[in-house]
Amino acid sequence: MHRVTKAVVPAAGLGTRFLPATKALPKEMLPVVDRPAIQYVVTEAVEAGLHDVLMVTGRNKNALENYFDRATELEATLIAKGDAEQLAQVRQSTGLAQMHYVRQGDPLGLGHAVLRARPHVGDQSFAVLLGDDIIDEATPLLQRMLEVHASTGMHVVALMEVDPAYAHRYGIATVEATDEDDVVRVRDLVEKPAKGTAPSNLAVIGRYVLRPEIFDVLDETQPGVGGEIQLTDALRVVAGHEAHGLVGVVFTGRRFDTGDRQGMLEATVTLASERDDIGPAFRTWLRDFVATLD
Numbered sequence: 438m439h440r441v442t443k444a445v446v447p448a449a450g451l452g453t454r455f456l457p458a459t460k461a462l463p464k465e466m467l468p469v470v471d472r473p474a475i476q477y478v479v480t481e482a483v484e485a486g487l488h489d490v491l492m493v494t495g496r497n498k499n500a501l502e503n504y505f506d507r508a509t510e511l512e513a514t515l516i517a518k519g520d521a522e523q524l525a526q527v528r529q530s531t532g533l534a535q536m537h538y539v540r541q542g543d544p545l546g547l548g549h550a551v552l553r554a555r556p557h558v559g560d561q562s563f564a565v566l567l568g569d570d571i572i573d574e575a576t577p578l579l580q581r582m583l584e585v586h587a588s589t590g591m592h593v594v595a596l597m598e599v600d601p602a603y604a605h606r607y608g609i610a611t612v613e614a615t616d617e618d619d620v621v622r623v624r625d626l627v628e629k630p631a632k633g634t635a636p637s638n639l640a641v642i643g644r645y646v647l648r649p650e651i652f653d654v655l656d657e658t659q660p661g662v663g664g665e666i667q668l669t670d671a672l673r674v675v676a677g678h679e680a681h682g683l684v685g686v687v688f689t690g691r692r693f694d695t696g697d698r699q700g701m702l703e704a705t706v707t708l709a710s711e712r713d714d715i716g717p718a719f720r721t722w723l724r725d726f727v728a729t730l731d
Contacts (some may be wrong), residue, residue, distance in 0.1 A: 608628045610626050625676060
């Protein structure tokens with residue numbers, strides 16, 4: 438009844454934190470080592486069993502569609518060179534998932550972007566993965582969220598403890614404990630509370646598993662913080678439903694916020710250090726470089 442097969446990836450943002458690079462390149466295509474950030478997110482969905490991926494895009498985002506499409510001329514060149522390793526890398530993104538695309542149109546916020554997925558999703562539950570968040574594959578957060586959704590039938594959000602001094606940057610949850618250590622009942626949410634007013638230090642991060650009723654709620658949601666239709670405001674409404682309310686999975690693994698420069702650098706250095714192919718040489722260089730710093 439609550440089987441999820443589709444993932445929605447909002448990717449219409451302008452990426453202003455990475456200007457001037459994002460003047461011509463979608464922020465989702467910025468590389469983390471040698472793969473664009475968006476590939477990590479789509480791979481996460483696929484590894485959780487979601488092979489149908491809808492990407493909500495905007496103007497100047499054609500590179501996203503091109504990346505997940507066939508590159509026949511490039512493949513022919515690699516075949517002629519006998520470069521089987523690079524050919525496999527190029528083809529990996531092509532066959533990763535069944536990709537679909539829709540334009541957001543007006544940039545009216547995350548809630549509006551999710552609402553644009555309604556014709557594709559229909560009356561099924563679905564997952565939402567924000568492209569800025571890379572979740573360490575060693576801790577399969579999305580898979581756990583799908584399990585909780587299947588067992589409870591509720592909307593599910595991912596929560597993570599944050600430094601209270603930075604709680605004003607996030608959507609923050611008011612929660613109650615449940616019988617499961619990593620699952621809480623979410624009673625309320627506030628988007629970017631004023632400093633010192635956050636009800637907890639549990640912040641919503643970029644993974645959601647939602648029932649299709651969220652679309653009706655979003656239809657009625659008025660613009661909130663920043664003049665945008667906030668998904669958080671719609672989740673506040675469903676949190677009040679007892680039978681089909683809102684629960685949170687408290688995530689304690691590694692998450693990289695590639696939506697800002699610091700997070701992107703941390704993701705690149707960490708993941709490069711752990712790679713079998715380039716990790717050993719990179720770690721040696723990194724140790725030597727750090728030793729030169731004052």
